[in-house]
Amino acid sequence: MILLLFGPPGCGKGTQAAYLSERFHIPAISTGEMFRAECKAGTPLGKMACSILAKGGLVDDSIVNGIVANRIARSDCAGGFLLDGYPRTVPQAQWFSALLRDRGLPAPAVIHLHVPDAALVARLTARRQCSQCGHIYNRLSQPSHVDGRCDLDGAPLIKRADDDESVIRDRLRAYRELTGPILDWYGESGIHTVDGSASPEEVKRAVERAVRAAFGQHVGVA
Secondary structure (H helix, E strand, O other): OEEEEEOOOOOOHHHHHHHHHHHHOOOEEEHHHHHHHHHHHOOHHHHHHHHHHHOOOOOOHHHHHHHHHHHHOOHHHOOOEEEEOOOOOHHHHHHHHHHHHHOOOOOOEEEEEEOOHHHHHHHHHOEEEEOOOOOEEEOOOEOOOOOOEOOOOOOEEEOOHHHOHHHHHHHHHHHHHHHHHHHHHHOHHHEEEEEOOOOHHHHHHHHHHHHHHHHOOOOOOO
16 A cells, blocks of 8 residues: 655645555655654755755755655555655656556555645634744644633744745745646646645544545555
């Protein structure tokens, strides 16, 4: 089972990745996690990636692809895996498809969490963070017990600069520009779109149905 999870900022992708990982006993692997592991291990690819990132540069496809190839060859991926944040370009998607074919692995199921921009803006502008411990709240879905104060230490809650509406809309625009061509490349028939504006529990059920539609009803059943 190979899953690719796509979704805009604020769609709840992290929650669903964790759920899928636990439900189907596969690792959920983010681009950041892969980079950190390679850097920590001191591999040649990791050293190159760290050097580029430290200078504020963009890691090119050949390095990213190599890191992905190394990561999914590890033993914990033998039964499948979920990728979050990869592929990020059409050439990466093409290379990844060729890699899977070369290794005799099945084509991935692409899960796309769709949430209208208006709902995402409402979610993200309602987000608040403790100024002391960093704990995250949401005034709409997960408010603190005392308005404006952290439940854990009583410190004031603040609105982060990246949760300003104009910044959020810029991030959403950048996401569409980046991800749109990749989703177009996989094609509508190859993508399982899930309504991410529902409650987290409803989204979990919809995502699981999408996975079972892609791989069979008995997948993950002990």
